[in-house]
Structure formats: C-alpha cells, structure tokens
Amino acid sequence: MTAKKLFAVLLSFASLFVASFTWAQAPAPYGMPITLDQAKKAMAAAEAEAKKNNWNVVIAIVDSGGNMVMLERFDNTQFGSVKVATEKAHGSAAFRRPTKAFQDLIAQGGVHLRLLNITGDASVFEGGVPIIADGKIIGGIGVSGVTPQQDAQIAQAGADALK
Secondary structure, rough: OOHHHHHHHHHHHHHHHHHHOOOOOOOEEEEEOOHHHHHHHHHHHHHHHHHHOOOOOOEEEEEEEOOOOEEOOOOOOOOHHHHHHHHHHHHHHOOOOOHHHHHHHHHHHHHHHHHHHHHOOOOOOOOOOHHHHHEEEEEEEEEEEEOHHHHHHHHHHHOOOOO
C-alpha cells in the first residue's frame, strides 16, 4: 500500500471517529448474528413494503459481521442495485447506524466531505438500516432501486419486523 493510499484510509477512519461524536445517539452494541429465520422475517416485511408501493428494488441482508445472509432482486430492477444494496446493508452493520447519517453529514459539507473517502463495502447513501433485536445489532438491511428515502422506508420496514 502506498503512503498516499494509507494516508487516505487513515484520514477516512479518523474522520469517522470524529464524526461519531457529532451523532446524538450512541449506537447499539453488536449481538449474535442474525439467524436465517430472522432474515427471512425481515426480508418478508421489506418485500411487502416494496410490493405495496409497486417499487422494484434489491434487498440485501447481512449479519452482524457484514456477511451476506440473503439477497433478493425484484424483476426488472437494474443489476447495479445489487452492489448498492449490499453496500448499504454492510455499511449500516459496520458503522452501527443508518447510512442516512453519512448522507446527512456529507450534505453539511466542510469537514464532513472527508466521509466520501469511505472505502470498502460501505455506502454513504440513505437506504441502509441496522437490524436490532433485544437492543443489539444482529445485522443490517440495505435497499436500492428507488429514491433514497423510499429505499430507507423499505429497509426500515424490514428492520422493524424484528423489534
């Protein structure tokens, strides 16, 4: 890894550390990974919300370690949404908060623009929500295919199914 690349990675993690102090609520701790049955329940609720609104989307569910548990792509949904939904799910579990938190900070500009340096499998777009059961994060759900707000609405419906 070059010094420039290492600096960029360290800068992005440092900015996340600093930005984490600006968020009002402390994130929930991690719990045991989501089970397949729990993931099916969350997926069914998210799917129902999308179908109720006639939205073609991709829904991804990861466990508390960021590992894929389930992925569903509705008919006629662009294949690019597979990666985006996966990154939203992963980001919400990895950083223990909805991905909207990143989007909101970036919209403020200034120092928060450093968040655009997030690398790896995390997304800075709204539509990723941690899945919490018994006060602990057991996974994340990400949705892509419609507007960021609609993606988040579907993801929240899935996450709420396990509360």
